[in-house]
Amino acid sequence: MQEVIGTNNKILEIDLTTKKFQITEVNKKDRNLYLGGKGLGLKLLYDRMEPGVDPLGPENMIAFTMGVLMGTGAPCSGRFEAVTKSPLTGIMCSASCGGPFGMAFKTSGWDAMVIKGKCSAPTYLYIDSKGVQFRPAKGIWGKDTQAAQAALQKEGAGALVIGPAGEKLVSYANIASGHRFLGRGGMGAVLGSKNIKGIVAKGGEVKIVPANKKKFAKSNKKFFKYINQNSITSGSYRSFGTNANVNLSNAAGILPVRNFTGGSHGEAHKISGETMAERFHTKYDTCKPCAILCGHKGTVDGKDRHIPEYETIGLMGSNLEIFDPVVIAGWNELCSKYGMDTISIGGTLAWAMEATEKGLIKTNLKFGSTAGVAEMIRDIAGRKGIGDDLAEGSKAASKKYGGEDFAIHVKGMEMAAYDPRGCIGHGLSYAVANRGACHLSTSLFTLEAYFAMASPNAKRGKHTMVKFFENVYAAMNSMHICHFTAFPVFLEPPLIKLSPTPMLWALTQNLTPLALALMDVSLWPELWHAVLGKTYIPYLSMLKFIKAGERIHMLERYMNTREGISKKDDTLPRRLLTEGRKCDQKEQTVPLEKMLGKYYRARGYDSNGIPKKRTLKHLNIEI
């Protein structure tokens, strides 16, 4: 087997219309400036794609990009990224997945793949180290994600597939790999619009070897140690999955209830990770390689099923006032088979329930009732009846039927399961996140609502925190490594671990820049450096790493502004800006406007939210 030191740097560029491909290379400059994963994907599309293209047109491109850690055995590195223009939001969208396709693709000798054009008939792509073969997908078109993968997995070590929802161009259709998904923004519809049912990679053709094995082993050891001593990664997430968040969110008043009208509920414990672990005898079923083990499956209703993630539980559970985990697990499985994002469909169903309640539409959906939900999921996937409108998401549906004041989305993307009225910094983060109401751009709710390391209701310093974490996570998603490694990396270094929480709270509250300067994220760049050696950046310092994240974030923002994004879009749903909640002692909303101006100044945007030329120049972004 061929050995690759560090990374192969090979890009597979596929034109579906002509059924031709070419092999290009990741140039050294791009690798230095954009690292890999998300950053590289954005840069590849920035160089190749004009603004204003139809997300479902042949001119839209989709990039699948690996990080430099993929294939090295680094902890939690089995993740890859996809970047495209989203049919849900009309702007750039990136998503991360921990399924087996990434490893198979990387060990077929590729670092990235850019797909454009459209096949004339349903097709799947077979990829090996030589390139790509275009194979007819007649036999698997129409099959659900599990059946399609079962068919393709005979041909390679990992596959990506879309379900029937992707074929029907549902705006939030996802792409499946194993039991993991490129979940958000409708990437499945983009592949569907190109007549691509799946992509299978042979894998096992090359072996990735770190350039500096000794350093890599040392960094790895330290990383494993941190992961195994952190209370989240080795405790609650490992034992209860991401649903460990349910009780935390409920206690903090940020669990979405009844389409974000409430923040906690007396029955929330029924859908908590703790309850499900006990009730369903859960066991691990995770990305590979993984040291955290947050993905779980269990025996639900007599069947071996995947335990829904927290976002699914929040959006399809409490947000619909459903507290039966068996029912939610069933809906989760249905969405997985059809290939649909459970956050967006949950948000859209909640909108539909409230719209029905208010008489704007006629359905049999009702808060607290399971009746009609499974049928509606099927109707959405098949675009039948009103399901056809709901397949466009809550923003589009509310534009058609009214009810914009309770459509809970940002930039067209439905909000994740953290109500920002209980963590206002996270509210700012939602409003300015590049892909829409994204919980992963900063995950500030953890510091504000879970760890008491920042005041959930104070505005001070939140713009600085949002900027810092956006930069760090953009870089992390370009390595590419699991989001949850942030817990041990941020919290386990001795300076933070040994400091009393009240002191950290006081620091983040009053001296935010100093508090952030104390955050030691050097473990990530250490790993990157150990894998690539001195071939690229002589030494990827922590500051260079964060600056790369800033560049990646800024490039994405700049690309979005070319699509028309500006201050008018950096907002929150009206409900969160105007309606208080009864669960709060003192009803409050998100004081967004007051934080937004400061954030723009910190970011180097003009007053309309457009990156200034000098900001772009400072970050070496060519315009």
Added chain:
Amino acid sequence: MQIPDYYEFLNQAKIISGKKAMEHIPFELRGYDAQNPLVITSRDLSETGMMKKFIASFKDSKVTLGGIFNEVQDYASIGLARDAAFLFKERGCDSIIAVGNGAAVDVAKALNILVAEKTDDLFKYFNGTPLKRHLKPLIVVPARSSSGMEFTNTATVDNRCLTSDFLYPDLAILDPRMTPGCCAECVAESSVIALAHAAGSSITDTHSPMIEAYAHSALRYLALYMKKGIKKPGHASTSLALHNAYALAALSFSNAPAGMVHLMAIELARATDISAGKFIRILLPYKMAYMMYKKKKIRDELLLALAGYDDYAATAEKERSRAGVERLLALLNSLKGILPETMKELKIPKYKLGDIAKAASARSGKRYSEAECMSILEHAWEGKAF
């Protein structure tokens, strides 16, 4: 000038314009046998202090305001109308005063249907059940970025449009304490909306002497005051003149079929979350160019309204139509730097135009074909002349 074989025209609203106009409200309310009005307004208007001026105008009257419902933001929903109806009944109100613009007035109109028809179901009216009788007394006090739509017989609630002659306000108050604009851009947008409404109804084939009179006056006022109003948005008498123009334009608009520019701008605004005024500024020149390209008759009266009698008389008869269009374009060009001139500036993706054309055509009841709409949209997108 020919009289049409048949036409209808309705202006139900009494208009009181000028200094201390708001002080007339108590007296007018007595005329409607009402003494306990519910006030519908927006939160931002309350925050700017304008509501204090409104409330102060009742100081020496014996009228007690039944309540102030200031929950309206920039979106009118059935939910808000129902909440307001609850307050209306709870406080035993007998009339409605809408202070503000757009959404606040739309909520007030929807509320009026709910309380006057004693129903909780607005949908039957959206679905075609006609209103058959007078509703509760409705007074509108346009404020700040009003565009005149408050005077019309339509209400847009939860993105559904309802039109009925019973939705005209009974009384409109134009008070210089309330009319000053907040910024040049707002005044420009309101003015350009009125310009499109007046020009659209003036050049339409279905014009009537009444529409002509209203539209002509609106255009005349706009020609005289628009630039000044944009330069000094807070100037009281100029803003009052402009609000009179907006009212005149809206009343002519209410009595004529909706124009193509209006329909396309509404659809574009809905699809992009950018205000309709900006699109009207972009589309109006292309609509005029399209009409000239297709050799459609543009009535000479456009020149008369925009240029005045002297210039009109000094222009050769066969040149008047073109000269009128040129005057209109010159007025629009004076907005350079304030409102965008091309769709590209607004970064509207071209792939969305097809849906916009289809929706606008459908909304016009196929008076305008999809191809016509698309042609104008495409030219406007590319900035290409006909």
